[in-house]
Amino acid sequence: MMSSAEIIPKRKWQYPLAIEREYAKYLAAYIDKEAAVIESFLPEMAASVYRNRIRVDGFGDWLGNLVDKIQRKVSKAVSAVPVLGRVFGQVDKHVAHEMSATMDSVYGRKPRNNTMPRELEMLQTIWTSQNLTLIKSVDQQLMDKVRFALSQKVISATDKEKTIAELTQEIQDITGAAKKRATLIAVDQVGKLHSQLTQYRQKAMGIERYMWRTMRDSRVRMEHRARDGNIYEWNNPPSGGHPGMAIRCRCTADPVLDTGKFALVPKRNSFIYLPEDGTIKPDRVLASSEKIPRVFEPNGVIDSVNAKGHVYRTFYGADGIMVRQIHSDDHGNPKHHPYGEHGEHTHDYVWNSDGTKQVDRRADNLTPQERKENGDLLWWQRKK
Ligand SMILES: [Zn+2]
Ligand SMILES: [Zn+2]
Structure with missing residues (x-):
C-alpha cells in the first residue's frame, strides 16, 4: 500500500466535442427557422416599403408595427429553452462519466460520486439564463438589422420586384451573420459549462488541484500551450480562468489525486507521480x-x-x-x-x-x- 502521494491519471479527461457540435447545430437551425419566418414576410415588407416610401410622417409607426409583428411570430416559432435543459444534462452526464471513468482507470472501481444538488441547480440556473440572454441578443441584433434594412429601402426603393430581390439578399446576409454568432456562442458556452461542471464534480470528489491539459493541436492558444502540464488549484484560478473558461478554449483539467484520501490502491501503470516524475514517456x-x-x-x-x-x-x-x-x-x-x-x-x-x-x-x-x-x-x- 502506498503512503499518501499525489498522482495524475494517465487517462486523459475528454472534452465534450460531440455535445459542442450538437448545440452549435441546434442554434444554427434555430436561426434558420427564424430566417424562414422573417422571409415569409418579404411580400408584406416590400409592399409596405413601397406604399410608405413617400409618406415620411407615419414612418416610425408602420415600420415598428411590422417589426413587432415579425418578432411576435418569430418568438412563437422558436424557443431555445428546451435545448438548454438538454445540453446542460448532456454535459453534466459527460462530466460525471469522465469523473467515474477516471477513478475507475486508476483504482479499478468508482468511489461514490458525491453530489451537491443545490450547487448543481444553481449552476444550471445561471448557465441557462446566461445562454438565454446571449441568444436573445443575437435575435435582437438580427431584428435591428432587418429594421435598418427596411428603413433604408424606404429611402432608396425602386420597384417592388427589385425591392423583394434586394431585401431577400440582405436578410440572407443578416441571418448568415447571426448564424455564425450563434455557433460561436454554442461552442464557447459548452466549453464554459464543461469547465464549471468539471470543477464542481472534482471538488465534490475532494480533488483540490488539477493538471492543465491542452488538445495539443494548432488551435491551442500560445498562452495555454505554455500551461500544458502545469498544476493549478481549483480555488485559485490562473489569469483568464480554469481550462475551458477562455473563449472557445478546449483545454481540460486532469485531476491530481491524493492517494491518502481514498482507501484504495492505485493500479500499476495507470498514473504518473507528481511532480518529480511529471515527464512524458513514449508509448x-x-x-x-x-x-x-x-x-x-x-x-x-x-x-x-x-x-x-x-x-x-x-x-x-x-x-x-x-x-x-x-x-x-x-x-x-x-x-x-x-x-x-x-x-x-x-x-x-x-x-x-x-x-x-x-x-x-x-x-x-x-x-x-x-x-x-x-x-x-x-x-x-x-x-x-
Ligand atoms: Zn524539424
Ligand atoms: Zn485552452
Whole structure:
C-alpha cells in the first residue's frame, strides 16, 4: 500500500466535442427557422416599403408595427429553452462519466460520486439564463438589422420586384451573420459549462488541484500551450480562468489525486507521480529506419532515434492523428533551424478536415513546459 502521494491519471479527461457540435447545430437551425419566418414576410415588407416610401410622417409607426409583428411570430416559432435543459444534462452526464471513468482507470472501481444538488441547480440556473440572454441578443441584433434594412429601402426603393430581390439578399446576409454568432456562442458556452461542471464534480470528489491539459493541436492558444502540464488549484484560478473558461478554449483539467484520501490502491501503470516524475514517456520507440506513422493511438507518443542517436518525439491527438513533433536538433541544418540551444524545435501539424492531407507544418521554439516534460530529449543535458 502506498503512503499518501499525489498522482495524475494517465487517462486523459475528454472534452465534450460531440455535445459542442450538437448545440452549435441546434442554434444554427434555430436561426434558420427564424430566417424562414422573417422571409415569409418579404411580400408584406416590400409592399409596405413601397406604399410608405413617400409618406415620411407615419414612418416610425408602420415600420415598428411590422417589426413587432415579425418578432411576435418569430418568438412563437422558436424557443431555445428546451435545448438548454438538454445540453446542460448532456454535459453534466459527460462530466460525471469522465469523473467515474477516471477513478475507475486508476483504482479499478468508482468511489461514490458525491453530489451537491443545490450547487448543481444553481449552476444550471445561471448557465441557462446566461445562454438565454446571449441568444436573445443575437435575435435582437438580427431584428435591428432587418429594421435598418427596411428603413433604408424606404429611402432608396425602386420597384417592388427589385425591392423583394434586394431585401431577400440582405436578410440572407443578416441571418448568415447571426448564424455564425450563434455557433460561436454554442461552442464557447459548452466549453464554459464543461469547465464549471468539471470543477464542481472534482471538488465534490475532494480533488483540490488539477493538471492543465491542452488538445495539443494548432488551435491551442500560445498562452495555454505554455500551461500544458502545469498544476493549478481549483480555488485559485490562473489569469483568464480554469481550462475551458477562455473563449472557445478546449483545454481540460486532469485531476491530481491524493492517494491518502481514498482507501484504495492505485493500479500499476495507470498514473504518473507528481511532480518529480511529471515527464512524458513514449508509448513506442522506433529505430531510425522505421517510418513514423501519421495515425497512432489517441493521445499517443512515439519516440524515434536518428542516426546521431538524438531522440525525436511525435505526439498524436485525441483522434490518433499526428499533431506535434519535438526535434531535438537542427537536422544538421542550422541555417533553417535557428531555434533553442542546439536547434531543438517543435512542429505543429495542421491537416485537412479528414486528416489525410497535411496543410501546414510550422516550426517553433519549445515552451518552458515542453522543455521540462521532454527533458530527456535534450541530449546535451543528459548525464554521462
Ligand atoms: Zn485552452
Ligand atoms: Zn524539424
